[in-house]
Amino acid sequence: MQNYAEHSVFKDENRLSIECVPQNLPHREKELGLLDLFFKSILDRPGGMSQRVFICGGIGVGKTVISKLFGAHIETRAQRKGINLRYVHVNCRVNKSLFTVLQRVVDALNIPFPSRGYSDEELLHSLMKYFNDQNIYLILALDELESLIREEGSEPLYIASQDFKRSASMSLRESR
Ligand SMILES: Nc1ncnc2c1ncn2[C@@H]1O[C@H](COP(=O)(O)OP(=O)(O)O)[C@@H](O)[C@H]1O
Numbered sequence: 224m225q226n227y228a229e230h231s232v233f234k235d236e237n238r239l240s241i242e243c244v245p246q247n248l249p250h251r252e253k254e255l256g257l258l259d260l261f262f263k264s265i266l267d268r269p270g271g272m273s274q275r276v277f278i279c280g281g282i283g284v285g286k287t288v289i290s291k292l293f294g295a296h297i298e299t300r301a302q303r304k305g306i307n308l309r310y311v312h313v314n315c316r317v318n319k320s321l322f323t324v325l326q327r328v329v330d331a332l333n334i335p336f337p338s339r340g341y342s343d344e345e346l347l348h349s350l351m352k353y354f355n356d357q358n359i360y361l362i363l364a365l366d367e368l369e370s371l372i373r374e375e376g377s378e379p380l381y382i383a384s385q386d387f388k389r390s391a392s393m394s395l396r397e398s399r
């Protein structure tokens with residue numbers, strides 16, 4: 224008798240995971256192009272003006288997935304140009320304080336910092352210094368940002384974004 228447990232009806236079950244980021248996002252070429260444009264200066268003149276982009280839109284329109292796909296693309300392009308640019312995606316519904324957000328950055332990049340003994344401002348400044356010393360550029364995606372604001376108000380954002388010179392926003396609607 225055939226053992227059905229060994230045969231899956233799916234070619235790749237990983238694609239069902241909420242974490243899965245497809246290689247292509249049909250109908251989002253224009254928006255990906257816009258993100259490229261917003262962040263173009265990082266690749267052309269790393270260390271120049273920093274950029275902040277807001278992506279807004281309803282649940283399920285693809286905000287998370289487009290950010291992650293863009294992050295993977297820009298990391299690859301930066302690498303080809305010899306720029307050490309890293310994209311870190313943090314979900315603020317899970318990480319509701321500036322401190323835990325920064326800790327996720329430390330974890331994601333394997334930065335050798337002690338896990339205790341810092342205030343959030345100290346951790347932020349140590350991270351900035353580390354990035355400067357190591358010549359690392361960071362794109363930090365704060366997904367579900369409203370959770371962080373609800374928990375801590377807008378002060379952490381103010382602290383974390385003092386150096387930002389330019390802002391842009393992009394609104395996603397259903398793509399079909
Ligand atoms: N253009 C697209 N093509 C294929 N799948 C998409 C597209 N946009 C979104 N998805 C999928 O739809 C689901 C919801 O997208 P998500 O990025 O989580 O939405 P949001 O963050 O806006 O709530 C995810 O499984 C995602 O992979």
Ligand SMILES: [Mg+2]
Pocket residue numbers: 286287288366
């Ligand atoms: Mg999302």
